[in-house]
Amino acid sequence: MPSPPAMLFNSYPFIFVFFPLVLIGFFLIGKRNARSAAGFLALASLFFYGWWSVKALPLLVASICINYWFGLRLSPAPGRDDRKRKSLLVVALVVNLGVLAVFKYANFFVSNVNDGLAAAGLSQIPLLHIVLPIGISFYTFTQIAFLVDCWQGKVHERSFIHYVLFVTYFPHLIAGPVLHHAQMMPQFANAATYRLDPSKVALGVAIFTFGLAKKLLIADPMGQYADMMFNGVHKGIEPTLYTSWFGALAYTLQIYFDFSGYSDMAVGLSLCLGVQLPLNFRSPYKSTNIIEFWRRWHISLSNFLRDYLYVPLGGNRKGPARRYLNLFLTMLLGGLWHGAAWTFVIWGALHGVFLMINHLWNSKVRRNIPAGPVAHVLGWFLTFLCVVLAWIVFRADGVHTAMAIYKGMLGLHGAPPSAFSELGPVPFRKPEFFQTMLVGIIICLALPPTITLERWIPHPKAVAGQPVTAWCSAAVLAIGTFALFAWCVSKLGNYSPFLYFQF
Known part of the structure; x- marks a missing residue:
């Protein structure tokens, strides 16, 4: 876990600096160009995550880019072999779950193996001491759902900016909820989203x-x-x-x-x-x-x-x-x-x-x-x-x-x-x-x-x-x-x- 000061929802920096600036900037930009406003909000969300952990930011960005690439190729299209698409889906799931397993469960696995080795009087395996990237479970599950829906032909939105925003959207990025693309991406494509509503x-x-x-x-x-x-x-x-x-x-x-x-x-x-x-x-x-x-x-x-x-x-x-x-x-x-x-x-x-x-x-x-x-x-x-x-x-x-x-x-x-x-x-x-x-x-x-x-x-x-x-x-x-x-x-x-x- 990162040490304070942190960008918590219940902190002075977030409530009185970050969110007001994001809110004002989002709607000011949204008046002129909705796509630019979406990009601004995506960058703000990446900044929010980077404030927590700059070291974990490249993993998040790489995960987004790789899964967006997978998603484009998993969607049904004329001339695409369904068996190859299914094989690609398996590869995509293995990549995502493999990364999650390494960061979240590697030391757990090694420590349990070491318990068995110690009982047998054998030398133990050194722990990996990997730091768990914050929010990795949530953004991994979010993208797995997206990939499966792409394979099933349920995803029709192709905007990279909207996809980045869908994954990184800062209100949910750290601790959920686990989002479905159909709940979010159509809202980012709706022009009304970018107009201030006092209600x-x-x-x-x-x-x-x-x-x-x-x-x-x-x-x-x-x-x-x-x-x-x-x-x-x-x-x-x-x-x-x-x-x-x-x-x-x-x-x-x-x-x-x-x-x-x-x-x-x-x-x-x-x-x-x-x-x-x-x-x-x-x-x-x-x-x-x-x-x-x-x-x-x-x-x-x-x-x-x-x-x-x-x-x-x-x-x-x-x-x-x-x-x-x-x-x-x-x-x-x-x-x-x-x-x-x-x-x-x-x-x-x-x-x-x-x-x-x-x-x-x-x-x-x-x-x-x-x-x-x-x-x-x-x-x-x-x-x-x-x-x-x-x-x-x-x-x-x-x-x-x-x-x-x-x-x-x-x-x-x-x-x-x-x-x-x-x-x-x-x-x-x-x-x-x-x-x-x-x-x-x-x-x-x-x-x-x-x-x-x-x-x-x-x-x-x-x-x-x-x-x-x-x-x-x-x-x-x-x-x-x-x-x-x-x-x-x-x-x-x-x-x-x-x-x-x-x-």
Whole structure:
């Protein structure tokens, strides 16, 4: 990970320098020439990435150029042999996955080989010490989807500038969402995108502000306790009943508000620029079964895994047994995509098992159980419990740490009368910690997704000519949004990267 100062969405340089300059420059250039504005935005996105890591920039540029070349030759055309196109697709996929494997999984593979060599008393292989380029998983998956769609004849846009912008577009480049060309490239070809729309800017600023609040006011405070608990267990502290459960809940809220906050900020920033990013979260902790959870959580990745892994494996077309195997393999590989560690593999396997059980339940048992509020609540509780338990191994730095926390949750390490006692004097015994946790739970379970702000943020043109009450309502919303933004700005200053930057 890069060291501060970094171009984080929740940083002074980004909020008060980079984005205002990009916004102004984009629309000023767009008035004269849309293609030049697209090029300007692509260069700004490359600058944004280079600010993070100049050394990783050549890899990104090379990936874009090579995949654009592959895409042109994979598309169906008169005289092109389909067998050669398929062979070229295999080569293109091997190149992309090979690069990802080297940078992300080489040391993981070598370290596991070394464990076997050490057990056999043999000399070990030196680690490669390769630095993981930030965002490589996201831009690799984005381009793999593009290549497959080219091969299937679904891509008709051929502009290199628009392709570069599609891949590098800075709101999504570092931590997603995983974009599909059909969602983005037509917008870059639309002249209306390059004309300033005050209504979109107002809504975009509001969505960005709410995402910023999720990150700074909920995710970061929850993350402080979650880090303290997980790091303490890693150092040998045995977590008791209260500590284990509060730590697990704190991380459950941290990862949701951190990643959902990033996604909201990305949507808001993009909307200011006249571009609509796909929805990535839809209140996932309200889910009443694990199938529904994966339709609400990290939607862009779920769709990618479904369309480009589960379906090619055979989906549900080859019988129930093969369907369950495909589900399990898809989630297993989805877990490995998150990181080169056995904890991520176990997390993916857990969710694969959860999905298999859920589908088996739906086909064999559910039809005989009457639906009702009790079944709804029990379904939600069981789903949320499974998600929380799986997050533990996802966050833990090793299986030993996860097992210690699971034992603590069962009370095997004791249950002192006050929480956190084994961690010593910590600030989270203050009421603010529990208040923040309660607010986070209420937002997750009771409030609609941030994207529904579109219903509440009035369009400037719509307010004009309306009664005084409409003006007052718009003024209250504007003042409230500004106050929330000011509160968030007061929390800026600490280096607080988003969790999904590491994936």
